[in-house]
Amino acid sequence: MSERTVDDRLREEYFALLPDARRVREELEAEVRHCLLPLSSALDRYEKIEITSRIKDCESALGALRRRQEGATFDPDQAESYSLKSLNDLAGVRVLAFPRSRWYEANDALRRHETFASWASDPVRSDDRSTELAFKYHGVCSRNVKPRAELQIVPMLIGLFWEVEHSAIYKPSPHLKGALATQEMRQRTNDVLQAIESFEAEFERLVRRDPRTS
Numbered sequence: 001m002s003e004r005t006v007d008d009r010l011r012e013e014y015f016a017l018l019p020d021a022r023r024v025r026e027e028l029e030a031e032v033r034h035c036l037l038p039l040s041s042a043l044d045r046y047e048k049i050e051i052t053s054r055i056k057d058c059e060s061a062l063g064a065l066r067r068r069q070e071g072a073t074f075d076p077d078q079a080e081s082y083s084l085k086s087l088n089d090l091a092g093v094r095v096l097a098f099p100r101s102r103w104y105e106a107n108d109a110l111r112r113h114e115t116f117a118s119w120a121s122d123p124v125r126s127d128d129r130s131t132e133l134a135f136k137y138h139g140v141c142s143r144n145v146k147p148r149a150e151l152q153i154v155p156m157l158i159g160l161f162w163e164v165e166h167s168a169i170y171k172p173s174p175h176l177k178g179a180l181a182t183q184e185m186r187q188r189t190n191d192v193l194q195a196i197e198s199f200e201a202e203f204e205r206l207v208r209r210d211p212r213t214s
Contacts, residue, residue, distance in 0.1 A: 005076065006074035006075075006076055006079045006082055007062060007074070009079060009082070010061075010062050010065065010082060010083075010084060011058055011062070013083065013084050013085075014058045014061055014062070014084055015058070017084060017085070017090065017146070017147055018055070020146055020147060021055045021090050021091045021147055022055065022091075024090075024091040024141050024147065024149050025053045025054070025055055025091040025092070025093070025149070026053075027141045028053065028091065028092075028093045028141055028149050028151065029051065029053040029093050031113070031115050031116075031141070032051055032093050032095060032110065032151065033051055035109055035110055035113045036049060036051070036095070036106055036109060036110070038109075039102070039105055039106060039109055043102070046099075046207075047098060047099065047102055048096070048097070048098045048102075048156055049095065049096070049097050049102060049106060050095070050096045050156070051093065051094070051095050051096075052093070052094050052096075053091070053092065053093045053094075054091075054092055054094075055090065055091050055092075056087070056089065056090050056091075056092075061084050061087060061090060062084075064087055064089075065082060065084060065086070065087060069082075084147065085146055085147050085148075087147065087148070088120075088122075088138035088148050088149075088150055089138065089148075089149070089150035090147040090148070090149070091147065091149040091150070092149055092150035092151070092152065093149070093150075093151050093152070094151075094152040094153075094154060094159065095110070095151075095152065095153045095154065096154055096155075096156040096159040096160070097153065097154075097155065097156055098155065098156035098157065098200075099200055099203055099204050099207070100155055100197075100200045100201070100204060101204060103153060103154070103155045103156075106153050107135045107153045110151065110153065115139075115141065116137060116139070116151060118139060119137040119138060119139030119151065120137060120138055120139060121135070121136070121137055122136045122137065122138065123135055123136055124136055126190070126193070127186070127190060131197075133154075133155075133158055133193065134152055134153065134154040134155070134158065134159070135152070135153040135154075136150065136151070136152050136153075137150070137151045138150045138151070155196070155200065157196045157199070157200065158193060158196055161192060161193070161196065165189060
């Protein structure tokens with residue numbers, strides 16, 4: 001009988017952690033929805049807040065842990081040192097908000113909440129590090145200390161673009177793997193993000209000028 005590989009051990013650990021991950025996801029989503037209820041109830045007809053939750057599937061979790069290792073490989077001699085409990089985002093909740101002012105308000109409300117006030121901040125920044133594209137935090141929920149969970153608060157238009165980009169570029173079809181990770185494509189991606197920010201800034205400027213919105 002062949003010896004178990006690191007991947008085999010981690011797959012076994014994943015399914016042992018899965019019930020806890022589901023409870024964490026449910027608790028986290030409930031806390032976020034409760035915290036944002038006053039804001040969600042006060043939205044104008046053109047404003048939106050959407051809340052979604054997810055658990056990483058098994059192979060995505062293994063891939064995320066593998067990419068953190070030197071050479072993006074597991075050392076079979078160090079098999080016992082690897083654990084999916086070290087991931088910050090086995091379970092997660094994402095908040096999408098439009099327009100950008102609601103994004104800031106959602107973030108402020110969640111950061112004041114007792115559960116999330118102590119969570120570690122790890123914002124998503126632009127390539128030149130000058131702009132925060134999304135707020136991101138990780139920590140543990142109050143009634144369950146494993147696994148850790150991630151909370152993202154993202155401008156809605158950027159979040160929707162990322163969903164497309166993630167499938168098309170970050171996790172493309174096997175025959176396209178690496179082919180789209182070019183400097184030119186990175187520049188086009190940055191162009192899209194800048195255009196989205198410009199659109200939102202102009203939209204909110206016009207809304208503030210319109211007396212019917214006051």
